[in-house]
Amino acid sequence: MASLPVSSASTLSPARGAALIAGACGLGAALVILAATRSPAIAGGFLASGLLIVGGLLLFRRLFPPGRAEAAEPDWSVARTLAASSPEAVAITDRAGRLVCANDRYEALFAGFPTPPGLPIDETGVARLSAAGRTAWRDGAASIDRLLARGTSLEAKIERAGADDDLLVWRFRGAEGLDLGATVEAVIAGPTGDRLAAAGIMAALIAPDGRIRAANRVLRARAMGHEEGAVQGRDFARFLITDSHGLVRFEREGLTGAPLRVLQIPFLDGEDAPMLVVLLDEEGGASEPAIGASAAAHVRSLVSLMPFGMALVDRDGRFLQMNDAFARAAQVDVASPPLYPGDLLVKEDKGVVADAIRRFANGATHSTDLAVRLKDHPDEPVALSIAGARGLGDAAVLLSLKDNSEETRLKREVAQATKMQAVGQLAGGVAHDFNNILTAIIGHCDLMLMRHSPGDSDYDDIQQIRANSNRAASLTRQLLAFSRQQTLVPQILQLPDVISEVSTLLKRLLGETVTLTVKHGRNLGPVRADPGQLEQVVVNLAVNARDAMLAKDPRGGGTLSIQTMAVTSTDVRKMGSDILPIADYVALEIADTGGGIPPEIIGKIFEPFFTTKEVGKGTGLGLSTVYGIVKQSGGYIFADNHDQGGRDQGAVFSIYLPVHATPQPAKKGSMPALTRDKPTDLWGTGTILLVEDEDMVRAVAERALTRQGYTVLTAENGEVALDLLARNDRPDLLISDVVMPVMDGPTMVRQVRARYPDLPILFMSGYAEEHLRRSIDLDNVSFLAKPFSVQQLAEAARGALNAK
Template sequence: MLWAMIGGGAFVSALLILYATANSVMAAAFAAAIVTAGTLMIVFRRLYPPADVQAGGIDWSLTREAADNDGAAIAITDRAGRLVCANNLYGEWFQGFATPPSLPIGQGGVTQLTAAGREAWRDGLGSVDLIEANGARLAARVIRSGRAEDHLLWRFTRHRTLDLRAEARRLIEGDGGDRLGEAGIMVALVGGEGRVRTANRAFIVRAAGRPDAAIEGRDFVTMLTSDREGVLRFAEEGPKGNPLRLMQMPLEAGMIESPTLIFLIDDDAAQPERFAGKSGTGRHLQTLLSMLPLGLALTDRDGRFLFINEAFARAATIEPGTMPVYPGDLVVREDKAAVADTVRRFGTGQQALSGDIAVRLRANPEEPVALTIAGARGLGEAAVLLSLKDTSEESKLKRQAEQATKMQAVGQLAGGVAHDFNNILTAIIGHCDLMLMRHAPGDSDYDDIQQIRSNSNRAASLTRQLLAFSRQQTLRPQILQLPDVISEVSNLLKRLLGETVVLEVSHGRDLGAVRADPGQLEQVIVNLAVNARDAMQGRGGGTVTIQTFAVPASEVRQMGSELLPIVDYTALSISDTGSGIPPEILPKIFEPFFTTKEVGKGTGLGLSTVYGIVKQSGGFIFADSKPGEGTRFTIYLPVHHVDPAVETVKPTKLKQGELWGSGTILLVEDEDMVRAVAERALTRHGYTVLTASNGEDALEVLNSGAAIDMLISDVVMPTMDGPTMVRIARKTWPDLPILFMSGYAEEQLRKSIDLDRVAFLPKPFSVQQLAEAARSVMEAK
């Protein structure tokens, strides 16, 4: 087209020149010049085409393709096979940033990688299931990418394998090996060098002639013999021994010297030479595969299942009575092609030994599992052996461990925050008490001080919630009956539940006494009842049922619970007729700060606090719920057997006039505000108070010769803590009364305290509580 335009233009121009000048030579020369100039322009354009603006820009599609492969070694090559870029992990796995496919992976690996590259140029995608590089086992995936599709993206990931060594040795050497022998199955584990590593008793007796023979380390091949027809027999039994059928399963995919699990069964004339059709296997082999604890299945050369044992069906979540046709029927759609192709290659003998691939099962697509595939020879129609490991229990334990770690970390944080907050509240409450001593009711400041003190007590209850959640609160357990606790709190519950909610209470017979903190137990009942009320608000009301009943050890044994120790329990259940809890939320309800309530209507600490109180009291709590049918919380508290010879005396509360005392007290506290308020409180109650800010200063005061009648000390202090200071002081003053105070729970500090004849006062405390504790310790001298 372009040449025609140039020629036409030259011809028209020549005619115009000829008409104007009547000179044919000039017209011909002008036409020739136009043709020459056009030719030069065409040649120049072809030699130097215009730059493609898009080709010179950043190829974002290629960049995204590389960025989406976290944890993989990535390299990009262009059409000429040159390495364009690679990530750091690629440089670590292939030193020197070698250009794929010429990598240090052996000639076989280079050949497979080259074929995958050609397949990617042709079809857009190529892959290699297993290659070895510097002792690591890798899988490769090659993708044609880029805006002009003129680059290859090479992605290398670690190959996940199923290690069967421990399982095989445990099976052979344990009771499983004996049961296999009783079924007529002889099994041996043979190393890559061809020597026996272990075998079951049936194999040892047949191969060595006696059960106590030392067989480990012997050459496996020399223990067998074959005749002209290729029939295998034990060399020990000679030519008249029973014919044997052998099946082997390598334990490491792609390894030439892999340990191999070898099974031998008697090949008598009654056993068919081939599998009995597509749906059955030989009797002995069926018995073998059914008894193994590993998930095993067999397919024919076309990839159709011949046999599946129970372990495989359980791991693949195959429903009883159903039989999938192909292995691809068990996996998600994205993995069907990979599974079918791998089974076909092993079935036709294209792939040697065995290999494994990571697949996602249709029954559980979130968690990949390892599917091991090996070629089966000499088994008639069976051509491929599949192995699938059930990892559901391992995944469950992993999630539980992660949850426990998270709860422990949050608990430590909550305990630390509560400790510091308790010091602040101790100072606020103490100063309020001191101010109230100077202001009588009716004074202008009296109500304001009471309001500050009331809000401080509310904040103290919040810290108790944090400590309860982290199981670090100070409990004051008593021997009590659950009906008595419920009776004390029932009036409060009726007011909290409102008029639309009916409260029903029933108690069982023969209830055993429990040992718990009544105040904390009341908090548990109130929290659960309020949650039940909120669950029924959308239904216009309902019924909350509180029940107590005895659960003897015999019933606990019948329950078969793995969590409940087999002892006698007194149980408390609180149920409602609300909307219930969805199954996906039920496992999370005891987690801290988890709530389904609207913003501002729930902190997420209610049920976590309940859980902490119950567990710290030595009990257990379970939740059962069905959507639309309500929720039931059941608390199991172990029965406390009271010794009749021990008489329990309830402490009597001292009156204000009985709190005055005398004597010298050494007060040790690192927090200035707490030390100041405690000093003023003790001084106002008649004591002489000496103070120290740490353990070293306190020991100096004791060694100064001052007559100290009692030592009050914080537990956790910098440089030297309270228990260490007391141990040193007790060497010189063994009868010195000790009162420890701390924002941490007494139960958490008992291991570090570990001292006799010491009292404990939890923070925050009021002036009266400090005076009562000091008076009690002084009177007990």
């Protein structure tokens, strides 16, 4: 271990010494006064004075602690011991960017003790590492992958540590390469390499630049003339020559030396990965090498020791051996493996793999990589490498299978999140257009109802049209919820309180056959969300769970479990999720004992209008609404299946809401919601400038405002509105849509406010107010959500005028 010395502090600080002296003086004075006056009261007064002085000095020391230079030297022995025992390369730096300590693996990886981020990597990697370090100082942790150091692919994790959060811990490990390369290097240079040497098998690990990283003793003896020859770091190709027949020999032995069979084993992906090379003596030129049973046994031992998936196949395409890593990647039992490699694959991939094995068994020299699908998991392709293995007894082909299930899972999660984002944008746009249409329909219905009384023959038909329009408006609100563009009223609340409020309703919804269990964890932090919307989330998930359990067993019902728990940033870091940022969360888990979610649809359940229910029994917006509410609240939701004691398998939905730390100040330009008392007198006078690009919405709004007594000027976009203002007097109110072609509402209003700073503004939009605040930084503006009725428009206009 390497450590940076830190200056030590004196044994007793001046403040503490002064406090002790003052206390001793006070006590001595009190004894003298007591002896002289025989008055305990006077002596007690002197003693109290001394204690007061001591307390003041100690308080001064606490309020003004000594600087860093006076701090005692930290005990780095524990940190050095932990770092030395870590399989990763570990370094610790302080606030000044100085290297405090690092372990031996760090020294071996970077050829010394360079200070992060100034490591021997490419310039782009140094810049990325510097940015990750700044992120770790700010957020507490950061990670980065695909760093290239001395031919090794690395990933780094940086965490803030120390009692005062004044240290950074840098941990580096190979993205497969560091661990596997070091393991193979140790195998070759250790006893296993000696056993291979005893069987006449020469093995070497070659770096990407063609230089030798490790070699066993028989290769050193043949290449250098003695077993102690220093071959590390030398160009491997310089030790070999090729004759006119294409036979390979050692350069030191010349053309009279024994020809060699060269077997390359690419056990890692990528151009920067090291290569395992095995050399075997051949007899009779290009004939089959003579290899005994002992050598073959050693080769099989080497295969079984490899930490990556390897298997040997004979000339007939049958398995001879597979190691545990290959069995895990192929998800088969190593005790009873399949007969042929094709038995692992789907029907469409069997022919391609069989042809490749046949080609390499007949002498093909170059390896190949194939993307194949296992029959047990046809939706997740895996990487299969195939290479010739002549010279290993009965083995003719070497297979290497990479277990990329974790990588596939992460790709699937990222793709799902990307797809949901795109679908959400589409749903939001559709909802916005529908809101414009519904605004016109509802407005015209209101205008017609003003001309008809309840006894008229058309009155009921108009009311029916209006009711259906309001029903359609509720569907658009669900689409806006999915696209995270609905209007929320967030509050600081405790999640158990929300569950308690909705529990009574849940018991009625679930019925007598379904048992509801609720369990709350400890130390739950507050969250910031809309309580009504959270209740809708719980109700939607509970109703879906009830339907799933009753579909599985209509008479038996099942159990719905609701659990809350605290999830710390450390817990999130251990989860290793690329979707969930590292932070403190309050988790809500809703699980049932139904039939679970079929794997083929688990990635679609949050999409709008997707449903597994019968036609007419569901809109497909329940889970999409849940998804939108959770995401708009800053949270994350995951769906999975779980197994309860091997008996009941059901679905589990996990919701993570971030812990609310401190209240955020209101942003400048936030639009006040129209929650003030509604004006009773909706008639008014004055001029209103109405700006709306949709003709049907502009027409119904103009008629509605004119009926209320206003003079209305209309414009179809922002530029036309500015021209009207230039030709007319100042209006009393400006009502504008937000999203318009040519010039949008906020841009127009900024120019209008430059001329009329106190002009009241009323924005109307089919998008949510929360969504629009990000692009509107204006003061004293109000908001009206579409679709709206004639009554709501009149109330909003009167309210905006009264707020002047």
